[in-house]
Amino acid sequence: MLEEFTFTLLISVLAINFLISIYGIVYRRSLTKKLISLTILSDTVFVAIILAGLIYTYPIVPPVYSDMQGGEAEFLATHASDPLPQALVLTGIVIGLATNSLIAFGIIQTYRLTGTIDARKAVKTLLEEGAEY
Amino acid sequence: MKRVIVLVVLVLIAVVSSVITPLVISIEVPRYLKDLSRYYIINTIKDTASPEAVAAIVWDYRGLDTVYETLVLYLAIVGGLTIFMYTGELARKTPVGLTLLSRTATKIITVLISTVSAAIAFHGHLTPGGGFPGGSALAVATMLIIPVFSINTLLEKGVTSTKLVAIRGVSLTGLGLVALLPVIRGLEIVTNQRFYPGYLDGFILSGSISLYNLLEFLAVASGFTAVALYLSIPEEYYKGGDNA
Numbered sequence: 001m002l003e004e005f006t007f008t009l010l011i012s013v014l015a016i017n018f019l020i021s022i023y024g025i026v027y028r029r030s031l032t033k034k035l036i037s038l039t040i041l042s043d044t045v046f047v048a049i050i051l052a053g054l055i056y057t058y059p060i061v062p063p064v065y066s067d068m069q070g071g072e073a074e075f076l077a078t079h080a081s082d083p084l085p086q087a088l089v090l091t092g093i094v095i096g097l098a099t100n101s102l103i104a105f106g107i108i109q110t111y112r113l114t115g116t117i118d119a120r121k122a123v124k125t126l127l128e129e130g131a132e133y
Numbered sequence: 134m135k136r137v138i139v140l141v142v143l144v145l146i147a148v149v150s151s152v153i154t155p156l157v158i159s160i161e162v163p164r165y166l167k168d169l170s171r172y173y174i175i176n177t178i179k180d181t182a183s184p185e186a187v188a189a190i191v192w193d194y195r196g197l198d199t200v201y202e203t204l205v206l207y208l209a210i211v212g213g214l215t216i217f218m219y220t221g222e223l224a225r226k227t228p229v230g231l232t233l234l235s236r237t238a239t240k241i242i243t244v245l246i247s248t249v250s251a252a253i254a255f256h257g258h259l260t261p262g263g264g265f266p267g268g269s270a271l272a273v274a275t276m277l278i279i280p281v282f283s284i285n286t287l288l289e290k291g292v293t294s295t296k297l298v299a300i301r302g303v304s305l306t307g308l309g310l311v312a313l314l315p316v317i318r319g320l321e322i323v324t325n326q327r328f329y330p331g332y333l334d335g336f337i338l339s340g341s342i343s344l345y346n347l348l349e350f351l352a353v354a355s356g357f358t359a360v361a362l363y364l365s366i367p368e369e370y371y372k373g374g375d376n377a
Binding site for chain 1: 143146147148150151152154155160162163164165166167169170171173174175177178179182184185186187189190191195198199202205206209210212213216217259260261263265266268269337353356357360363364371372
């Protein structure tokens with residue numbers, strides 16, 4: 001019962017996190033807050049992917065051999081956490097950081113062109129002034 | 134106060150839903166690995182000569198995916214640097230920085246971070262870690278130097294964005310070559326064990342995995358350091374003000 005409770009609690013918290021970040025991306029006007037919500041969303045997805053590789057067993061160990069003879073294969077096959085989601089998230093975090101920095105560059109550029117980071121005001125300013133870029 | 138109430142309500146919703154859900158539907162808590170992951174764990178030493186299953190998946194089993202992800206990383210950083218293109222000279226002001234205490238602490242911490250990041254990257258085929266986290270950790274060291282000392286300190290030490298972009302280009306080209314070389318002998322792209330040696334004089338190299346980790350470490354670290362440098366160029370240079 002306790003295992004089901006913790007597992008469902010994790011999923012519920014992730015669902016709430018997901019909704020908060022969607023709210024931030026759609027409803028918040030500030031582009032910076034949109035970016036922060038986007039990072040929350042991507043982190044939620046990463047935790048969800050890691051959660052897909054979680055197994056309830058004891059003891060749980062990382063999928064790393066301590067010798068090159070491969071003697072622990074049977075133990076690791078039953079007690080190691082799933083390496084595949086970890087590998088996906090490992091690269092995903094760095095790619096996310098790179099794309100987030102690209103978005104940050106874009107937000108700063110928007111501020112330079114329009115003098116605001118309010119998404120609606122920025123669009124309005126650009127439409128009124130005409131595109132110079 | 135209003136935010137606290139919202140937080141309490143959200144936590145309550147999470148707890149209540151997690152109590153009710155197992156009563157309404159039967160939730161299966163995962164207790165065994167999936168067959169694919171089990172295969173990866175059991176065969177990682179035999180297939181890739183790497184005792185670490187995550188590194189084996191990243192650079193061997195799913196190596197082609199990671200090469201393409203590196204391409205995304207490359208393009209995202211190139212896009213950012215293109216928007217922020219600044220070709221003029223930065224005026225060399227005397228660096229002021231923060232207090233002596235924070236500067237001394239940062240010096241110690243920076244050395245520690247650099248050492249740890251190198252360990253993360255170069256042991257990436259043996260222990261958890263690899264080129265991506267190692268490079269990000271090294272970039273954190275320079276991101277720490279910029280606010281505590283100044284961007285001018287970095288520029289005086291010769292850490293310029295031109296050099297960083299060059300290092301990044303060279304290491305990404307190397308990465309592409311490591312991935313492409315097996316094609317010469319008629320093997321598939323991103324082949325590991327059938328082309329690269331797994332062991333060298335008793336040392337575990339894990340074939341191409343250690344090479345990929347080294348090159349990815351350089352690429353990620355120099356890329357993110359270049360981003361940090363560009364982001365900390367003062368705004369007046371872009372506006373062409375008096376200081377520019």
